[in-house]
Amino acid sequence: xxxxxxxxxxxxxxxxxxxxxxxxxxxxxxxxxxxxxxxxxxxxxxxxxxxxxxxxxxxxxxxxxxxxxxxxxxxxxxxxxxxxxxxxxxxxxxxxxxxxxxxxxxxxxxxxxxxxxxxxxxxxxxxxxxxxxxxxxxxxxxxxxxxxxxxxxxxxxxxxxxxxxxxxxxxxxxxxxxxxxxxxxxxxxxxxxxxxxxxxxxxxxxxxxxxxxxxxxxxxxxxxxxxxxxxxxxxxxxxxxxxxxxxxxxxxxxxxxxxxxxxxxxxxxxxxxxxxxxxxxxxxxxxxxxxxxxxxxxxxxxxxxxxxxxxxxxxxxxxxxxxxxxxxxxxxxxxxxxxxxxxxxxxxxxxxxxxxxxxxxxxxxxxxxxxx
Numbered sequence: 001x002x003x004x005x006x007x008x009x010x011x012x013x014x015x016x017x018x019x020x021x022x023x024x025x026x027x028x029x030x031x032x033x034x035x036x037x038x039x040x041x042x043x044x045x046x047x048x049x050x051x052x053x054x055x056x057x058x059x060x061x062x063x064x065x066x067x068x069x070x071x072x073x074x075x076x077x078x079x080x081x082x083x084x085x086x087x088x089x090x091x092x093x094x095x096x097x098x099x100x101x102x103x104x105x106x107x108x109x110x111x112x113x114x115x116x117x118x119x120x121x122x123x124x125x126x127x128x129x130x131x132x133x134x135x136x137x138x139x140x141x142x143x144x145x146x147x148x149x150x151x152x153x154x155x156x157x158x159x160x161x162x163x164x165x166x167x168x169x170x171x172x173x174x175x176x177x178x179x180x181x182x183x184x185x186x187x188x189x190x191x192x193x194x195x196x197x198x199x200x201x202x203x204x205x206x207x208x209x210x211x212x213x214x215x216x217x218x219x220x221x222x223x224x225x226x227x228x229x230x231x232x233x234x235x236x237x238x239x240x241x242x243x244x245x246x247x248x249x250x251x252x253x254x255x256x257x258x259x260x261x262x263x264x265x266x267x268x269x270x271x272x273x274x275x276x277x278x279x280x281x282x283x284x285x286x287x288x289x290x291x292x293x294x295x296x297x298x299x300x301x302x303x304x305x306x307x308x309x310x311x312x313x314x315x316x317x318x319x320x321x322x323x324x325x326x327x328x329x330x331x332x333x334x335x336x337x338x339x340x341x342x343x344x345x346x347x348x349x350x351x352x353x354x355x356x357x358x359x360x361x362x363x364x365x366x367x368x369x370x371x372x
Contacts, residue, residue, distance in 0.1 A: 002046040002062075002099045003217050006069035009313055009361035010338070015069075016357050017341030021105065024340065028113075038113045040106020040249040047081070048097040049090060049243075049283070050214040056095040059214060063097045074098045085208060087284050104210050106249055107336050130154065138162070138177050138325070145323045149177075161350040163326045168192070168264075168307040170329035174319075183321045187368045189330045191264050191305035195272045196256045198248070200298040205286060207247045213283070216242040216257075241275045243283050255280045257333075259306070266303050273301060306332045309367075314338065316345055316362035326350065327364065 004014050025035040035041035050059050059075060066073035076084065076096045084098070121127040130151060139148040139155065148157045166173045168191035178185060244256040258272050274292065281288040292299075309315060309330035319325040328346050331338050341357060348355045 001066070001071060001102055002048045002073075002097055003212060006065045010334070011069070012357045013338055013341045013345070013362075014334070016344065017338045020340035020344065021103070021337075025103075036249055038109065040109045041103060042249065043101065043103045044209050044246070045098060045100040046102035046104075046210040046212075047076070047085070048212055048214055048216075049081070049088070049094065050096065051090045051094040053093045055214045056093060059095055059097040066097070066099065071099060072101050074100070085211070087206060087286055088211070089285050090283065098209075102210065104246055105336065109249070110336075130156070135173065135177065137180065138322075140181070140322075143323075146325045158324065161324045161326055163328060163346055163350075165328040167329060167335075168305045170307065170327060174327065178319075178322065181322065185319065185321075185364075185368055187315060187327060187329065187364070188310055189315070190261065190308045190310075192308040192332060193258075193260050193262050193265065194256070194304055194306055194333070195258045195269070195276060196254060196302040197273055197276050198300040198302065199253045199255065199295050200300075201295070202253050205253060205284075207245060207253065210244075210246045211283075212244040213242050216244060239272065239275070241272070241279050243279045245280060245284075259333075261308075264305065266305065268301050268303055307335070308332045311367065313367075314342065314362055315364055315367060316342055317349060317359055317364050320364060 001014060001018060004011060021041075025039060025041045028035045028038050028041075048059060048062070050056050056075075063073045063075045074097075076098050078090060078092050078094050081088065081090065081094070081096050090096075118127045119129075130153075133151045133153050135149050135151050137150045138146050139150055141147045146158065146162050148155050149162055150156075164170055164174055164177070168189055171187040171189040174185065174187045239258060239260040241258045242256075246254045248254050255276050258276060260272075277287070277292045307330050309332065312332070314328070314330040314332075314334075316328045317326065319327060326346060326349060328342050331342070345355060345357060345359050345362075347353075349359060
């Protein structure tokens with residue numbers, strides 16, 4: 001929560017999602033399982049770090065805002081921060097916003113756990129998987145309701161709703177599915193490529209919290225036309241790199257993060273990895289003493305496509321003109337943190353229940369153009 005803005009359209013959704021993740025982790029524990037092992041869940045606290053007096057002034061204001069919004073938040077001066085993170089060096093004018101109650105989770109473990117639990121409902125006819133089976137069209141009733149999804153192999157009938165939640169592919173998938181409906185709808189979700197560097201065998205390196213530099217806030221909110229990077233001028237591909245650092249549940253150092261608009265390419269770019277390592281070294285002098293080449297055999301690179309929406313908000317809601325069809329996409333770099341709040345919002349919309357969070361800011365109307 002440390003880099004989220006109280007009072008923004010996404011704030012209540014973020015707060016609700018945080019609450020639901022905490023409930024989920026508690027429920028896992030109540031069932032006799034270890035949330036750390038099952039989900040990679042651990043309470044680390046988070047730090048948003050600045051290196052200049054201007055950064056520190058901004059971070060003090062953010063701490064005040066977060067405190068007024070009901071979260072435990074503190075500003076840490078250079079000296080206080082050094083006690084929390086001895087490996088971090090930011091200069092005497094720097095400081096950090098600290099949220100001690102923030103937690104981190106392993107996305108891959110969490111998804112694997114949820115999928116495994118879902119399979120228990122397969123025998124009741126409440127769950128099924130259709131991997132590697134592309135959806136090709138929607139089937140509609142005479143009254144216009146979406147009654148089924150046609151895949152390459154099956155017809156999947158819907159009792160309540162069809163929900164398109166295909167990440168950065170949601171826009172193109174929507175276009176293909178409604179091609180024969182007479183509707184023209186533009187869901188402008190774009191792929192925004194990111195690299196993460198995972199380094200093993202750094203036993204001497206200690207990191208106690210989740211960290212990100214203050215520039216990450218602007219880095220996350222960049223646009224298709226952005227030419228500003230937290231680490232300096234960008235190239236023609238609009239590469240942006242900001243320092244983020246965490247220790248995962250296995251004790252591996254996870255460094256990020258990059259953002260760039262290069263279409264749907266997921267090829268690894270070694271120069272981007274070098275930029276991430278160099279940027280981390282600006283905050284952690286110990287890393288500058290090490291060569292990334294020495295970790296070729298004990299590193300992993302994660303590459304993914306974040307679903308970017310131009311206005312910075314996910315699109316969640318009913319599709320105008322198609323009864324029973326919903327979209328949930330465009331969360332960009334916040335998909336994991338906003339996941340459970342989004343799921344609850346969609347369920348409430350489908351069932352017609354009062355929502356815990358107002359869905360109006362995320363609706364398709366006035367954001368996804370109807371093209372005539």
